[in-house]
Amino acid sequence: MTIQVGDTLPDATLMEMTADGPQPLSVKDLVAGKTVALFAVPGAFTPTCSAQHLPGFVTQADALRAKGIDEIACLSVNDVFVMDAWGKASHVGDAVRMLADGNGDFAKALGLDLDASGFGMGVRSQRFSLVAKDGQVTQLNVDEGGGFEVSSAEYMLDRL
Structure with a gap:
């Protein structure tokens, strides 16, 4: 079953590089008490992800924060x-x-x-973005069939 607006994000352990090396980060800790914009890409360094998706969130980071986003996170099924x-x-x-x-x-x-x-890429994530307030999904934007339309930072920003 696919997550829906109004659902609580499931907990999982993600990994993040820190000054002390790779560290686990639970989704629960990531979203606790915050409004988080999370977007996922099929793969790091892939064309659309590198040319549009990630740069859009970097460029729009200040505007997203001005609309109440506390944290912006990019997720991919990569190490x-x-x-x-x-x-x-x-x-x-x-x-x-x-x-x-x-x-x-x-x-x-x-x-x-x-x-x-x-x-040749195995199991990956669909391209999507979401907003979660204290773990509850308030916005969910899933692109269909390899497209890049509704998961962009600009699309999210227009709906905040």
């Missing part, structure tokens, strides 16, 4: 080292937290996993 390298290569700085869902457990728990085996 923590890839997510860290992608964040550095994309110059995200402190604008966006780069989180790894290495085994796709969170994407599966959301019902937003994607079998990209036909492209």
